[in-house]
Amino acid sequence: MAAGLVISAPASGVGKTTLTLALARAWRHRGLNVQCFKSGPDYIDPAFHAAATGRASVNVDSWAMDRATIAHLVSRGVDADVVLAEGSMGLFDGVAARGVSGTGATADIAEMLGWPVLLVIDPSGQAQTAAAIAAGLRDYRPGVRLMGVVLNRVASPRHEDLVRRALNDAGIAVFGALPRHAEISLPKRHLGLVQAEEQAEIGALIDEAARFVAEHVDLDTVLHSAAAWSPEPAVNRLNVTPPGQRIALARDAAFSFVYPHMLEAWRAAGAEILSFSPLADEAPDASADVCWLPGGYPELHAGKIAANARFRDGLRAFAVTRPVHGECGGYMVLGTGLTDADGVRHGMMGLLGLETSFAKRRMHLGYRLAELAAPMPGHRPGARLRGHEFHYSTILAQPDTALAVVHDATGAVIAETGSRRGQATGTFFHLIAEDR
The missing domain is CATH 3.40.50.300 (P-loop containing nucleotide triphosphate hydrolases)
Known part of the structure; x- marks a missing residue:
């Protein structure tokens, strides 16, 4: 007790x-x-x-x-x-x-x-x-x-x-x-x-x-x-489908925002998580079948991320044949460029056309309910995903096909739809749960 x-x-x-x-x-x-x-x-x-x-x-x-x-x-x-x-x-x-x-x-x-x-x-x-x-x-x-x-x-x-x-x-x-x-x-x-x-x-x-x-x-x-x-007996109701069997997960000071319950649910469903550090110029594990870039503080490390050729080339090669997904900061890194708070633009991975800037801070904060227009790793088209968005970047361009129709908690449609191109997908919200 x-x-x-x-x-x-x-x-x-x-x-x-x-x-x-x-x-x-x-x-x-x-x-x-x-x-x-x-x-x-x-x-x-x-x-x-x-x-x-x-x-x-x-x-x-x-x-x-x-x-x-x-x-x-x-x-x-x-x-x-x-x-x-x-x-x-x-x-x-x-x-x-x-x-x-x-x-x-x-x-x-x-x-x-x-x-x-x-x-x-x-x-x-x-x-x-x-x-x-x-x-x-x-x-x-x-x-x-x-x-x-x-x-x-x-x-x-x-x-x-x-x-x-x-x-x-x-x-x-x-x-x-x-x-x-x-x-x-x-x-x-x-x-x-x-x-x-x-x-x-x-x-x-x-x-x-x-x-x-x-x-x-x-x-x-x-x-x-x-x-x-004392807790009542609880049936596992997370109902989380891992994005893959072997998940290459970016984990370091620039990529650290991922909900612990999500990682636990992936492991409980039998997935293996293979962590790597983009800041240490590491590429995703070649044996993985999906790569996931969480959010974090890429704007504080944008110069280093842009200069790390092994990470960049390895991620681009990975994305030719297997899905890559980014959340918030990870989504920004998958884009074409990121402008830091000092107004310096850094070239990013170029897997998506997203262009973001921290030069003019604008807070985006709140719950998000997204209905997927296309599949993303672990989730089918039409899935309703619940998440949360919190960042200070401004979208300069988001030219790719929208990944989802996204609403805030009041039901209003918002512009941060996420996007997809080829094997790459990204969202500004951090996934918490899927409606079942």
Whole structure:
């Protein structure tokens, strides 16, 4: 029997990830087995969870996944002592139109799993108003239970006292208060946090966060306030068809955004993943029957990617006879050219005619529902794919045949259709699940 809880907040940037990592590591230091999950489509946080717990973390998403799929994914916590689901954005923030089992809000996952919410509140610039916000979140939606709050970045003992008194008057438990502590801030980049594998000091940073949180938060009371939970028997409902039997997968600092549950589903279906590094000028394995280029940060490495002849020539030769697919950054690399933030154009692989630029940043963000007009690796024409798009590039040209009709979460048609030419296909969205 595990203790299950959800860590959420009124908004982004309040400290959910730091508190999640700190609690996970602190409980792990006490000898407990901790399993983390990420609510929503963020593909960076699960790697931090794994660094904190030593166990793989996966995304659970109510817009893209049905309840059976979510139940299957969380069942990996069956042998854990503590199970934490880190939320995204604010507790009730999702899209306007319901998806497969919800709107993508963290509250959907909390209600679905029956786990109470530990709320992180940053009372900077306020005092008693913090209690009003917490009380509003507590009462907003029946079925979502607030277990209490942790205050983050309190300015002084007097400030803490004011907020604590107000929360106490509102009947809301305070499990701890964290003073400002710059040493545990996680570095950020334009798509969110700098990735865990890029930070050599990540273990020490999480250890310091755990020490700091253990000093200021009542870990025992938090644990005892969580829900007793044991997963129901779950049938594998991922229904993911691997793109091939032997998959050449680009994996390095430029190609790192791939959902862990997708890789696990490919392996569970019997596929073999053959990783290679374009940044190390490696070509896809010649024995593979498909090549997959995930998203990441190719714009930060565009010059090197363009100069790596072994990768370029090997990929082009591969694409003559076998399918190659790219997601987001991988799609951009399959294109003709990529202009970086300094306005310098770098020639890319030329397997597609896509031309993109980061010189004028434009954010593309949101869920995507795509109906395939043509096959892509692992999926037939007519398949309905659910995914998420997040990047700052501008399309200068997308001349090839459209791969899909793509809608956002409101049903509006969008221009980022993906494209296909010969054996090459690409999408701007990262695949999460297929409708079945």
